[in-house]
Amino acid sequence: MNLALLFEEDFIAPDCVRLSGRRLDHLKTVLKAGEGHRIPVGRVNGLMGYGDIRSLTDTEAELQVVLDQTPPAALPLTLILAMPRPKMFRRVLQTCASLGVKDLWLINSYKVEKSFWQTPWLSDEHLRENLALGLEQSKDTVMPRVHIRKLFKPFVEDELPALLAGKHALVAHPGMATPCPTHLNEPTALCIGPEGGFTDYEVGKLEEAGCQSVHLGPRILRVETAVPVLVSRLFDPCL
Structure with a gap:
């Protein structure tokens, strides 16, 4: 603290x-x-x-x-994250808050098990607790907003295009042709899949909504590792 x-x-x-x-x-x-x-x-x-x-x-x-x-400036980032495993979720929340992510969307994916959505860590009390721990770690005060969307297709088709407007939109996925950009430092939306990544269908739907697919190299990272690696790659304040 x-x-x-x-x-x-x-x-x-x-x-x-x-x-x-x-x-x-x-x-x-x-x-x-x-x-x-x-x-x-x-x-x-x-x-x-x-x-x-x-x-x-x-x-x-x-x-x-x-x-x-005044608290440190927020990152100009909308982070769209497939719901992680509950045992990992707390750490991911704290990491997001520590890095300065203020707009976090938790979405469903084919590889997200239904039981993940039953975790008590999604309660308002536990969300506040873990986000507060991340803010205290990094000496920040602005509480991130967390949005929960349990249906993938309605979110991607009905909400995501407007959410991406005016932003550099990316989906990080192994095996893509384009490497993740660096030093972006502009309004950005970043989609990160579950363990094992999004399905090909899901990547296609994200691309249809306006996302560019990018990769982090040949290594497959856990979500809790991929989040800070991607965010620090995109934004200089994280270096």
């Missing part, structure tokens, strides 16, 4: 917050913080700054906060 992310319910006054649970444990056991210590803080979807610990007990910490710094 390189920054304590503050939610509306943490504020007991305009410049004072009360922390408990995971963030309190981190203050005490990892940061070894005590009364009088200063730590980085940031308000969700707002400014960053610092908090001075006024009191610290076994159950809560009270901080006087000053918020006067």
Whole structure:
């Protein structure tokens, strides 16, 4: 936790917050913080700054906060991701938030098992928790938006073309002829398939919607590896 992310319910006054649970444990056991210590803080979807610990007990910490710094710029990226395996999903969420992805679409694919959509990690509570962990890691405050689409064809035919408008649209898939571009640094939409990749039919539908197919070389990467590799290849702020 390189920054304590503050939610509306943490504020007991305009410049004072009360922390408990995971963030309190981190203050005490990892940061070894005590009364009088200063730590980085940031308000969700707002400014960053610092908090001075006024009191610290076994159950809560009270901080006087000053918020006067803007968070880092978001990436100009719409990430369209086939729903990962639940055991991998948490890490992917945190990675996306850490990298500055603010627009994340979770979609279905033939190789996405139906059981993936039943994971409790898709609940609003768990989405917020894991996105917050990613923001705290990278010292950011702007919460990514997560959109869930469980039907592939209606999404690709009815929503995706408008979503791609004005963007450099890519689908990363093994075996394509064109390598993934570098230093793109412009509004981009990137589609990443499940383990094993999209089917040929799905790649074709994505291309019909306006995506260009690209590859990352001969190696087949796990989704949790492909996401940071592709994003850092496309955008200089990730280097």
